[in-house]
Amino acid sequence: TKSPVKVTVTGAAGQIGYALLFRIASGAMLGPDTPVSLSLLEITPALKAAEGTAMELDDCAFPLLKGIEITDDANKAFSGTSVALLVGARPRGPGMERADLLQANGGIFKPQGEALNAGAADDIRVLVVGNPANTNALIAHSHAPDIPAERFSAMMRLDHNRALTQVAKKLGVGVDEVTKMTIWGNHSASQYPDLFHAQVGGKSVAEQVDQTWLSDTFIPTVAKRGAAIIDARGASSAASAANAAIDHVRSWVHGTPADDWVSAAIPSTGEYGVPEGLISGFPVTSDGGDWKVVEGLDIDEFSRARIDASVKELTEERDAVKGLGLI
Ligand code: NAX
16 A cells, blocks of 8 residues: 655635645545545634534545644645645735735745745645745745755646636537647736647647637636636635646646646746746646646747736746845
8 A cells, every 4th residue: 555645735724725625635636546644734813714624524534535634834734745735825905015915925935935845755746826826936936945946836727727618618629629728927817828739620729710709808718717707706716726726736746648738837947938937837748757848839929929928927026026035
């Protein structure tokens, strides 16, 4: 029998945490043969709610779930962990400026980066979900110098999955028939969902839809889907965000299919003109080891302008956190 893999979830008492923990414990993320032990990291006032979630996890009697730890101590939560899902973050409050938001998140992701550096397992993989996800990942990464850069990632997979469904509906095909989707740049309204490389039936999706739908309907629908969910549900995306986190880690650990790729934000090493070090959305594959950026795609002028705009925003966020002394 395999020894359990430790998985840490921060913000475990929040709404994404509630949708995420049960699926991890069921084996949906690491597979039906991998036992897991869960570590739930929360802030002190939310520990009681996390205890409640843990009680429900117990009550599921998941065969793969070998242990649950609940703590407000990041060092304890990350000690020996192999998968860290950083979900807890500081949301933008009323009247909060961007600098305040980045400062507040620096106060979370800097110590978490340090704690990961101090105690995580050698095979640690980090996925940042809490917004601003790309820049929070950059902060955590920059305080974890002993962990290889490629172990840090931020979540573009929800945007990716949203884009798959919009295309599938438009062309009247199953979502599994849409391949090679990419979300470039920042997980924000500036993100660029790319239909020039996405394919249905072996042909570019961009060739099968009209340009007006692509630029005036598809791109804004995907980029603003989070706001549409809040408007309809009265709360932000939770189950779909948790599902995307599961998909992201599963693809990373178990690999992506041949002839296809997924979207993830990973530290740039200069691919496609994205400045080195920025944590940007790219088309990526995995063979079960590290993410690899799919290289050699032709980027036309339309795509170039949109990728550049989103990357500019990432650069500005990086400069802002640098200015605040957070990286
Ligand atoms: P909730 O407010 O329901 O939960 C967040 C939880 O984090 C709370 O329980 C809070 O106590 C906890 N927390 C705060 N600071 C913490 C710290 N220092 N250590 C540990 N826990 C801490 O938010 P939820 O709806 O679960 O969303 C979580 C984050 O995901 C938000 O930042 C949200 O913006 C982000 N999202 C990111 C998405 C993505 O695609 N990257 C999509 C969904 C989601 O909007």
